[in-house]
Amino acid sequence: MTKNSTQPSVTMLFxxxxxxxLAAAATLAGCSMMPTYxxxxxxxxxxxxxxxxxxxxxxxxxxxWQDFFADPTLKSLIDIALLNNRDLRVxxxxxxxxxxxxxxxxxxxxxxxxxAATGSRTPTSSGGISSAYTAGLLVTAYEIDFFxxxxxxxxxxLAQYLATTxxxxxxxxxxxxxxxxxxxxxxxxxELLALTRQTLDTRESSFKLVQLRFDNGASSELDLRLSQxxxxxxxxxxxxxxxxxxxxxxxxxxxLGQALPPEALARLTTPSLSTLHLPELPSGLPxxxxxxxxDIRQAEQQLIAxxxxxxxxxxxxxxxxxxxxxxxxxxxxxxxxxxxxxxGFTLAPQLLLPxxxxxxxxxxxxxxxxxxxxxxxxxxxxxxxxFREVADxxxxxxxxxxxxxxxxxxxxxxxxxxxxxxxxxxxxAASQLESLDAQRSLFGVQQALVQTRLAYLQNQVVxxxxxxxxxxxxxxxxxxxx
Numbered sequence: 294m295t296k297n298s299t300q301p302s303v304t305m306l307f308x309x310x311x312x313x314x315l316a317a318a319a320t321l322a323g324c325s326m327m328p329t330y331x332x333x334x335x336x337x338x339x340x341x342x343x344x345x346x347x348x349x350x351x352x353x354x355x356x357x358w359q360d361f362f363a364d365p366t367l368k369s370l371i372d373i374a375l376l377n378n379r380d381l382r383v384x385x386x387x388x389x390x391x392x393x394x395x396x397x398x399x400x401x402x403x404x405x406x407x408x409a410a411t412g413s414r415t416p417t418s419s420g421g422i423s424s425a426y427t428a429g430l431l432v433t434a435y436e437i438d439f440f441x442x443x444x445x446x447x448x449x450x451l452a453q454y455l456a457t458t459x460x461x462x463x464x465x466x467x468x469x470x471x472x473x474x475x476x477x478x479x480x481x482x483x484e485l486l487a488l489t490r491q492t493l494d495t496r497e498s499s500f501k502l503v504q505l506r507f508d509n510g511a512s513s514e515l516d517l518r519l520s521q522x523x524x525x526x527x528x529x530x531x532x533x534x535x536x537x538x539x540x541x542x543x544x545x546x547x548x549l550g551q552a553l554p555p556e557a558l559a560r561l562t563t564p565s566l567s568t569l570h571l572p573e574l575p576s577g578l579p580x581x582x583x584x585x586x587x588d589i590r591q592a593e594q595q596l597i598a599x600x601x602x603x604x605x606x607x608x609x610x611x612x613x614x615x616x617x618x619x620x621x622x623x624x625x626x627x628x629x630x631x632x633x634x635x636x637g638f639t640l641a642p643q644l645l646l647p648x649x650x651x652x653x654x655x656x657x658x659x660x661x662x663x664x665x666x667x668x669x670x671x672x673x674x675x676x677x678x679x680f681r682e683v684a685d686x687x688x689x690x691x692x693x694x695x696x697x698x699x700x701x702x703x704x705x706x707x708x709x710x711x712x713x714x715x716x717x718x719x720x721x722a723a724s725q726l727e728s729l730d731a732q733r734s735l736f737g738v739q740q741a742l743v744q745t746r747l748a749y750l751q752n753q754v755v756x757x758x759x760x761x762x763x764x765x766x767x768x769x770x771x772x773x774x775x
Contacts, residue, residue, distance in 0.1 A: 325441035326611075327448065327604030330597055336673050337579045337680040341687055353574040354585035354761030358469055361757055364569060366560045367476055370549060374472045375465065377550025384464040391450075391457040398450035401443050404435035409619065412627065428630050429621010434643075440611040445604030452601060456594035462587035466762035468548065473754045475545045476557075481747040482538035483564035485740060489534055492736050493527040499732070500524050503725060516725040523729060527736075566746045571753040574760060576687055582679045585761035592668075592675040599661070599668040606661040609654045610647060617641040679759065686756035693749040700742045707735040 362368055375381065409431040414424050438444055503520040506512035546552055583589055622635040647654055711731040717723035 325444060325604055326607035327441065327445050327601055330600050332583075332593065333596075333669055333672060335580060335583060335676050337582075337676055339579065341576055341579065341684055352577055352581065352585065352761070353757065354581075356572075356574070356757075358757075358762065361572060361574075362469070362473055363572075366557055367473060369554065370476055370545075370557060371469050371472050373549045373551065373554065374468055378468055378548060379550060381461075381464050381468050384461040387457050388454070388461050391454040395447070395450040395454045398443075398447040401436070402438065402447060404432045404616075407431050407433065409621075424625050424627075425623070426625070426627050426630055427621060427623045429619055431617075431619040431621075433617050434615045435617070437614045437616060439614060440608040442605050442608035442613070445601045445608065449598045449601035449605065452594045452598035456591045456598065459587040459591035459594060463591060466587065466758055469762065470754050470758035472545070472548050474751045475541060475548060477566065477569070477747055477750050477754070479538065479541045479545060479561065480564040480566055480569075481743055482534060482541055483561050484566060484743050485534050486531070486538060487564070488736075488739050488743065489527060489531045492732075492739075493524070493531060496520070496524045496527050496732065499729070506725075512725060516729075519726065519729050523733060566743065566750060569750060571750060571757075574753075574756055576683070577760070579680055579683075582676065582683065582761075586675075586679050586759075587761070589672075589675050589679055592672040596665070596668040596672045599665040602661040603658070603665060606654070606658040609657060612644050612646045615643045615645075617643070682759040683756070686752055686759050689748075689752040690756060693745065693752055697742075697745050697749050700738065700745050704735075704738045704742050707731070707738045711735050 358371065359368060362371060407430070410426075410428040412424075412426045414422050417423050436443055500517075500520045500523075503512055503517050507514065507517045542553065577585075583593075618638070618640050620636075620638040622630045622632075623637055624630045624632070624635045711728075711734075714723050714728050714731040718725065718728045
């Protein structure tokens with residue numbers, strides 16, 4: 294510290310000269326080297342291929358997931374997953390980390406004021422001891438952001454924070470959709486198991502009858518072996534379905550972060566996909582995806598962050614001005630620090646102008662420019678991927694609906710065929726082979742109907758997810774984090 298006995302006058306002079314300069318520096322700090330951001334043109338068609346848009350009162354992104362997944366058991370499972378799923382928990386914690394990083398970059402725009410005290414005792418050439426003590430407030434190497442380098446880094450951190458928030462929204466939508474699809478699959482497993490057990494019982498009864506007829510010479514060995522083969526085929530199918538059911542239950546438990554609750558297990562005792570109905574969703578326009586899909590908004594925020602990096606890289610070519618200042622007291626004796634006349638200040642500005650850096654700054658700018666080009670390509674790919682996902686889901690909605698209707702009609706035909714064949718068999722007008730073939734065909738159609746209904750419902754879940762899944766555009770209040 295500089296000791297000064299005329300402290301009041303010097304202090305007033307300090308404030309009169311430095312405060313205007315600091316105010317001017319703060320004004321100039323608004324200068325930014327960031328390129329003006331412009332949203333790239335979306336590389337997609339204006340309409341969905343082969344799909345007639347459907348009108349609706351509200352976009353799919355504004356449909357609450359509780360309204361779309363209206364089944365009470367399914368809603369309960371999704372609630373459990375949102376509370377316990379570890380992947381979603383990591384995504385939420387990533388938001389907190391990004392918010393903290395934003396706080397660090399925001400703090401760089403302001404000077405850090407620290408309390409400092411120093412003391413030294415050194416021998417002199419005359420054999421004595423020289424003492425020096427200082428105490429006061431110190432500002433160390435505060436960068437006056439004339440060319441917006443620090444501001445650009447703060448904008449980059451803000452964009453990364455918003456991108457992380459959108460990433461969490463994407464993870465939440467994916468989790469809800471995966472839980473719904475896995476639960477639907479588990480219901481289908483139980484329905485198929487019940488169907489297979491019933492078929493196995495029927496075939497075992499039929500095999501016993503054929504065995505009895507064979508023992509009495511009323512049936513051929515060919516009929517006997519075919520009936521036995523159908524029994525074993527049903528047992529193979531039953532084992533496969535039991536294994537798939539166990540795998541699906543394990544997958545759902547992992548998503549939930551715990552074992553299935555009792556109400557879900559109770560629901561599995563009476564499974565029926567035919568009682569589940571998911572509402573129709575409006576397709577909207579492809580351009581709507583830009584604001585409805587959180588993964589696209591995430592890619593755009595990453596593009597904005599890359600754009601801000603260019604501003605910081607450009608500012609590195611210009612002078613960097615930093616300021617170190619302090620105010621306090623200085624004395625040659627420790628007990629004299631607080632005495633009158635010991636107060637003073639120091640002011641040490643520093644200007645660094647790059648002259649030769651072996652191309653480091655240019656390489657940094659080239660890297661930032663390439664990073665923005667990469668972010669543009671990733672943003673465009675995110676849009677194209679979203680377009681393809683929605684187009685696939687829309688195509689599946691119409692074709693699976695027609696397939697489901699045709700399979701239901703086929704089931705009616707096969708049921709009638711088996712009934713009529715058994716009547717003919719009882720009256721001696723049909724062979725045992727015809728009856729066994731009708732049973733096999735009916736079982737195949739029954740399985741196909743369950744699987745087609747599952748595919749249709751899961752496709753509805755995919756459409757809900759790909760259209761934005763009930764998560765409105767992020768309403769993050771920038772003023773709270775700036």
